[in-house]
Amino acid sequence: MDFDLSEEQRLLKDSVERLVADKYDFESRKRYGAEPKGYSDGLWAQYAELGILGLPFAEEDGGFGGGAVDTMIVMEALGRALVLEPYLATVVLGGGALRRAGSAAQKQKIIPQIAEGSLKLALAHAEPQARYNLANVAATAKRDGDGWVLNGTKSGVLHGDSADLLVVSARVSGDQTAENGVALFLVPADAKGLARRGYATQDGLRAADIDLANVRVGADALLGGEDDGLAVVRRVYDDAIAATSAEAVGAMQRALELTVEYIKTRNQFGQAIGNFQALQHQAVDMFTALEQARSMAMYATMMAQEGDANERARAMAATRVQVGRSGRVVGKNGVQLHGGVGVTIEFAIGHYFKRLTMIDAMFGDADHHLGILSDLGGLLPAA
Amino acid sequence: MDLSFTLEEQAFREEVRAFFRTALPEQLRAKLRAGHHVSKEEQVEWQRTLNKKGWAVPHWPVEWGGTGWDPVRQYIFREELMGAPAPEPLAFNASMCGPVIIQFGSEEQKKHFLPRMANLDDWWCQGFSEPGSGSDLASLKTTARRDGDAYVVNGQKTWTTLAQHADWIFCLVRTDPSAKPQRGISFLLIDMKTPGITVRPIITIEGGHEVNEVFFDDVRVPAENLVGEENRGWDYAKFLLGNERVGIARVGASKERVRRIKLLASESRHGNPPMIENARFREKLAAIEVELKALEMTQMRVVANMATLEGKPDPASSILKIKGSEIQQTLTEMMVELAGPEALAYQPHGADGRNEPAAAPEWALTSAPNFFNYRKVSIYGGSNEIQKNIISKQVLGL
Ligand SMILES: Cc1cc2nc3c(=O)[nH]c(=O)nc-3n(C[C@H](O)[C@H](O)[C@H](O)COP(=O)(O)OP(=O)(O)OC[C@H]3O[C@@H](n4cnc5c(N)ncnc54)[C@H](O)[C@@H]3O)c2cc1C
Ligand SMILES: Cc1cc2nc3c(=O)[nH]c(=O)nc-3n(C[C@H](O)[C@H](O)[C@H](O)COP(=O)(O)OP(=O)(O)OC[C@H]3O[C@@H](n4cnc5c(N)ncnc54)[C@H](O)[C@@H]3O)c2cc1C
Numbered sequence: 001m002d003f004d005l006s007e008e009q010r011l012l013k014d015s016v017e018r019l020v021a022d023k024y025d026f027e028s029r030k031r032y033g034a035e036p037k038g039y040s041d042g043l044w045a046q047y048a049e050l051g052i053l054g055l056p057f058a059e060e061d062g063g064f065g066g067g068a069v070d071t072m073i074v075m076e077a078l079g080r081a082l083v084l085e086p087y088l089a090t091v092v093l094g095g096g097a098l099r100r101a102g103s104a105a106q107k108q109k110i111i112p113q114i115a116e117g118s119l120k121l122a123l124a125h126a127e128p129q130a131r132y133n134l135a136n137v138a139a140t141a142k143r144d145g146d147g148w149v150l151n152g153t154k155s156g157v158l159h160g161d162s163a164d165l166l167v168v169s170a171r172v173s174g175d176q177t178a179e180n181g182v183a184l185f186l187v188p189a190d191a192k193g194l195a196r197r198g199y200a201t202q203d204g205l206r207a208a209d210i211d212l213a214n215v216r217v218g219a220d221a222l223l224g225g226e227d228d229g230l231a232v233v234r235r236v237y238d239d240a241i242a243a244t245s246a247e248a249v250g251a252m253q254r255a256l257e258l259t260v261e262y263i264k265t266r267n268q269f270g271q272a273i274g275n276f277q278a279l280q281h282q283a284v285d286m287f288t289a290l291e292q293a294r295s296m297a298m299y300a301t302m303m304a305q306e307g308d309a310n311e312r313a314r315a316m317a318a319t320r321v322q323v324g325r326s327g328r329v330v331g332k333n334g335v336q337l338h339g340g341v342g343v344t345i346e347f348a349i350g351h352y353f354k355r356l357t358m359i360d361a362m363f364g365d366a367d368h369h370l371g372i373l374s375d376l377g378g379l380l381p382a383a
Numbered sequence: 384m385d386l387s388f389t390l391e392e393q394a395f396r397e398e399v400r401a402f403f404r405t406a407l408p409e410q411l412r413a414k415l416r417a418g419h420h421v422s423k424e425e426q427v428e429w430q431r432t433l434n435k436k437g438w439a440v441p442h443w444p445v446e447w448g449g450t451g452w453d454p455v456r457q458y459i460f461r462e463e464l465m466g467a468p469a470p471e472p473l474a475f476n477a478s479m480c481g482p483v484i485i486q487f488g489s490e491e492q493k494k495h496f497l498p499r500m501a502n503l504d505d506w507w508c509q510g511f512s513e514p515g516s517g518s519d520l521a522s523l524k525t526t527a528r529r530d531g532d533a534y535v536v537n538g539q540k541t542w543t544t545l546a547q548h549a550d551w552i553f554c555l556v557r558t559d560p561s562a563k564p565q566r567g568i569s570f571l572l573i574d575m576k577t578p579g580i581t582v583r584p585i586i587t588i589e590g591g592h593e594v595n596e597v598f599f600d601d602v603r604v605p606a607e608n609l610v611g612e613e614n615r616g617w618d619y620a621k622f623l624l625g626n627e628r629v630g631i632a633r634v635g636a637s638k639e640r641v642r643r644i645k646l647l648a649s650e651s652r653h654g655n656p657p658m659i660e661n662a663r664f665r666e667k668l669a670a671i672e673v674e675l676k677a678l679e680m681t682q683m684r685v686v687a688n689m690a691t692l693e694g695k696p697d698p699a700s701s702i703l704k705i706k707g708s709e710i711q712q713t714l715t716e717m718m719v720e721l722a723g724p725e726a727l728a729y730q731p732h733g734a735d736g737r738n739e740p741a742a743a744p745e746w747a748l749t750s751a752p753n754f755f756n757y758r759k760v761s762i763y764g765g766s767n768e769i770q771k772n773i774i775s776k777q778v779l780g781l
Contacts, residue, residue, distance in 0.1 A: 001388050001455055003687045009384070069384050260779050280775035287774060288702045295680030296673075302386040321673045374662070374669035379676055380638060382645035 024081035054115025062112035079250025086159035094121025101224030122163035141170035160208030161198025245297035293326035324366025327356035418749030465635030487611035510554035527556035570616035589752035632707030722747035
């Protein structure tokens with residue numbers, strides 16, 4: 001058992017943290033958000049240069065052969081700065097589906113483009129009626145010659161509005177909530193019959209609702225088997241849970257720092273309000289929540305590599321519970337300790353609160369995952 | 384970063400487990416599982432079994448009976464010990480006074496006391512708190528006045544755990560009343576049989592006798608029983624309190640309780656559906672499990688850091704006490720919930736004869752007393768509010 005990073009990992013951590021520290025202060029972030037896509041393509045190019053866009057992909061496919069720990073390192077650093085670029089959407093979600101289900105040909109064609117920053121992906125799986133039930137897929141895929149025709153609606157597709165290539169899930173067979181019969185397809189964003197409505201999300205990122213009306217794709221668009229798309233999505237969501245947990249930890253860490261800095265300098269009653277024990281103990285609650293979440297983010301990172309789906313599911317559910325709850329404590333206390341300025345758009349703390357809230361809402365919130373965990377019998381055996 | 388245990392560490396765990404399987408008397412295991420305290424005789428016998436194996440004081444230096452295990456192995460050992468469940472070696476000997484003597488004591492003190500401590504030939508208790516000095520320990524008033532080759536001790540200690548069993552007490556006493564509070568304190572070892580010592584029981588809310596008041600009336604203590612230097616006792620006390628940080632989370636014990644609750648909750652009682660089928664109960668338990676898993680990982684981070692940082696405390700270690708005590712308390716509460724109306728019957732430790740056996744099973748009868756009793760864990764060892772003050776100051780810089 002050891003918690004140390006390797007030499008390479010330490011270098012990776014240093015370089016990503018340095019980039020973010022240099023380029024991603026709160027004012028710069030506002031500027032990037034105001035750019036047409038809602039993020040900075042200039043920075044995207046720098047991520048490519050740093051090597052983090054190709055990080056988790058195998059070297060023979062044009063990636064850098066990184067593992068879950070490397071992703072954790074990157075996501076934590078990006079979380080500190082509330083980075084707006086579609087790293088999660090491209091590398092973890094869309095790229096994750098490709099990595100886990102793609103044929104050699106598909107991977108070797110697409111991954112080099114991801115790694116060099118010229119191609120962005122998104123995962124279009126969720127649908128309006130599904131809430132957090134991953135199996136609820138109403139979109140359909142029908143065979144058409146050697147190709148397929150897709151119909152349906154996808155919603156809340158993270159960075160779906162600026163992605164070049166979409167990974168779309170659609171039902172080939174079975175009832176709307178059946179575990180089998182879902183397939184994944186690589187669909188170019190400019191495909192005929194595909195319409196996107198992009199919007200800003202509560203946390204300043206972007207997403208899109210996507211309509212598919214008789215969208216025709218070739219046989220080579222099928223990603224993986226016709227029947228195992230859902231298993232791939234579940235696996236990718238598990239990776240995403242690990243990744244966003246690390247992101248949340250980065251955000252919580254920074255939110256705590258901002259809050260402590262603030263209460264050390266804000267004076268009321270003739271002294272720094274950080275002298276008041278009522279506030280000190282709330283800050284300590286933030287710290288405790290952060291460290292417990294950090295522990296679980298590490299646990300999730302380790303368990304993302306676990307082969308047993310049931311064990312992995314328990315671990316991910318447990319992680320979501322802890323990270324969701326911790327995020328809420330850190331976000332709420334952070335705003336409260338800032339007083340009135342905490343609820344203004346001009347102060348960073350509120351933006352951390354919003355991002356932490358939306359991370360919780362994204363892949364199933366804490367309560368949802370508590371239900372999953374308890375239905376799976378929890379973590380420990382009876383004895 | 385690799386958070387799994389190595390093959391050697393797993394083999395070590397098996398070795399420890401196998402030892403507990405054969406060496407731990409079944410009756411003792413059953414007693415702990417049912418939520419009872421162990422008697423003095425049981426504690427002594429078990430610690431001697433451990434000592435014979437060389438495992439009573441694993442974290443001490445090898446020359447004084449330690450094992451030389453690295454922090455990870457020590458952690459595994461403790462987890463298996465608590466998970467068995469087996470009694471832990473008496474903390475006053477193994478974790479508190481022993482390490483202080485090893486670090487600051489004289490050669491004679493080491494030679495005389497340490498082997499007897501490890502073997503529980505002497506049962507030690509801790510004389511720190513006083514009626515007027517709880518969290519603010521440095522304000523303590525018990526005095527030790529030098530008189531020839533002895534100190535004469537006067538004053539009162541309180542909350543002294545298991546003083547009724549004790550052969551010796553390690554005390555903080557004031558040797559220089561004119562110095563600043565922290566500067567005038569000394570660390571003194573006192574034989575409980577010395578004339579002038581009176582022990583009076585304090586009965587805790589569940590009816591148990593676990594703490595006491597200890598009065599000192601002109602008690603003569605040989606000067607050679609001073610540990611280290613006069614007036615440096617506060618440093619030794621801080622060292623002692625700092626040592627407890629890792630063990631205090633008691634993750635292994637809480638894991639044992641969770642497994643136990645799950646087993647009991649999966650049984651149908653009186654023809655009712657098992658409690659585990661109740662979604663509210665199940666989710667409550669799952670929520671504690673999440674906190675416990677997080678705490679376990681936090682504790683392992685601290686343990687792993689100890690191996691590399693050599694003694695420098697990890698900021699994360701400060702939360703072990705807070706979270707560990709909260710989880711332990713919640714689990715005792717879950718036991719009460721599980722027992723339902725069967726938690727009601729009154730079965731004080733050392734029944735006074737007016738109670739006839741109740742029909743409820745033992746685990747249900749001990750559930751409420753343990754819940755009541757466990758309020759203590761967020762109070763002693765530096766209360767949880769004091770822990771928050773420490774984090775606020777030392778970690779957050781407030
Ligand atoms: C949406 C909104 C609308 C408002 N509308 C009005 C309005 O119409 N007119 C108007 O006059 N004002 C208005 N206010 C101002 C409001 O009354 C102040 O925000 C409030 O008094 C707190 O002051 P502060 O924001 O400066 O925070 P601070 O006083 O700086 O407090 C910061 C933090 O420190 C804590 N704190 C401060 N002192 C202590 C202490 N002694 N002990 C423990 N904790 C302490 C606070 O609880 C808070 O958590 C409004 C505020 C908001 C957010
Ligand atoms: C079952 C049990 C066994 C014990 N065994 C021993 C033993 O063997 N030997 C021994 O020496 N002692 C022992 N203790 C004593 C224990 O260490 C003290 O109870 C503890 O230090 C708290 O002191 P107190 O009880 O006087 O509470 P107080 O210090 O009076 O505290 C009362 C409340 O005020 C809070 N508080 C105090 N100061 C602050 C502050 N600065 N900021 C915020 N909140 C504060 C506390 O957290 C607590 O909630 C034992 C206690 C118990 C309950």
